[in-house]
Amino acid sequence: MRALLDALAEPGACVTIDQLPGLLGKSYRDACTDLRRAYAAGLIERASEGCYRLTERGRSEDVEPLMVTTAPTGVGGAWDATARNRIWAAMRQLGRFCRADVAGAVAQPETDRKALESSIRRYISRLVAAGYLVPLTGRVRVAAHPNTGQKRYRLVRDTGPASPLVRRDGSIFDRNLGRVVTADVQAG
Structure with a gap:
């Protein structure tokens, strides 16, 4: 996931899903998994359709993205239980x-x-x-x-x-x- 955050670290950088495998050196599926985890952790946001950028939290120096292993599953919000x-x-x-x-x-x-x-x-x-x-x-x-x-x-x-x-x-x-x-x- 660190590679994903580094790829988005440049000011104004916006990366599309199709660019991720090449930037990260991973399969499409693994790149999307990193994207999902970073999104669920609030480290990135959707800037426009299919284009993602870092949030303020993602730019923070004290973030430990490697500790994020799953998306939140609490009731309510985007990751409901069903x-x-x-x-x-x-x-x-x-x-x-x-x-x-x-x-x-x-x-x-x-x-x-x-x-x-x-x-x-x-x-x-x-x-x-x-x-x-x-x-x-x-x-x-x-x-x-x-x-x-x-x-x-x-x-x-x-x-x-x-x-x-x-x-x-x-x-x-x-x-x-x-x-x-x-x-x-x-x-x-």
């Missing part, structure tokens, strides 16, 4: 991601990885249908799919910290907007 809230928070932090990125960001030691990945796949398909996410061209290679890779997505409708709820009828209720969102409503 899987869907953690998935939504990870999508908001990453901006652009594949399913493996989100799974890596939200998995906990006791998590059933197969069930989590299935949940992420279903949630992503609903969010794409409602216009929250758009698929990007190309695929990223991940260990789970080394030959075909996984689709990448971009969050285009970030309405707030509360995760959109998928109802039994397939519609999505956005708790941040206080209404049902349909596919014909454009991101704004």
